[in-house]
Amino acid sequence: MGTEGAVIARLRAAGCVFAEEEAALLFATAATPAELEALVERRAAGEPLEQVVGWAEFCGLRVFVDPGVFVPRRRSEFLVSVAVGLVRARGELARPAIVDLCCGTGALGLAVASGLTGPAGLAGSGLAGFGGRVELHASDLDPAAVACARRNVEPLGGVVYQGDLFTVLPGSLRGLIDVLICNAPYVPTSQIAFMPAEARDHEALLALDGGTDGLAVLRRAAAGAPDWLAPGGVLLVETSEQQAPVMAAEMDGAGLDARIHDDDEYGATVVTGTR
Secondary structure (H helix, E strand, O other): OOOHHHHHHHHHHOOOOOHHHHHHHHHHHOOOHHHHHHHHHHHHOOOOHHHHHOEEEEOOEEEEOOOEOOOOOHHHHHHHHHHHHHHHHOOOOOOOEEEEEOOOOOHHHHHHHHHHHOOOOOOOOOOOOOOOOOEEEEEEOOHHHHHHHHHHHHHHOOEEEEOOHHHHOOHHHOOOEEEEEEOOOOEOHHHHHHOOHHHHHHEOHHHOEOOOOOOHHHHHHHHHHHHHEEEEEEEEEEEOOOOHHHHHHHHHHOOOEEEEEEEOOOOEEEEEEEO
16 A cells, blocks of 8 residues: 555545545554555545544544444534533433434434533443433434444443334333434435535435425424423424524424524534424
């Protein structure tokens, strides 16, 4: 493979903006020159760096990211901060119940749990986890995402299900969920072709396509949420700035108290609906 300089040049030629940082990470990940060559080849071909090295940093946690699985976006850290803030504003809860629908790697649910309990170590590390101080559930339709989320969530005491939104959750959660995250796809079908190739070519379409106006899955989450939320519990979803008023109206129509939260630093918009 050659020197680090050669790897940097190859990554830069492939369009990697942060070629130096990525090269250092690839060298740190590879155990042999042959493995390094394979990793560089994958990255130069456009595969997301997180899938190549097998992990991503999110809210200070290191989460596994398997090939084909949606990579947690840094902007979604804003949703985590909103969720943690809303729960803390309610006062001390004995054992908050957190559910992460359309969970992908499970990063958002883990980050909220960590934010409510303090540092929990690295996801998937087999540490003591959250000490029973929160109840964490996650689900996704994509089998690859479910397998990845189980690597991240279950060693820390959570449970991951495969299936469609609420249909796979245990009935014992009905009316008891304090934090309901649904980081569902919200890109309109017609806009998928204009997404970066890293996402379009290497993440499941299921995790990207939000239907005609991008809100198909999120509407269903809003409609079902009131039956599952505890009094004072909150549904949190991420949308574009333009979609937010429509999504807020959907939550209001479902009987939730909707609010729109924006953050310029993250470039993120979160809509919440509180029961």
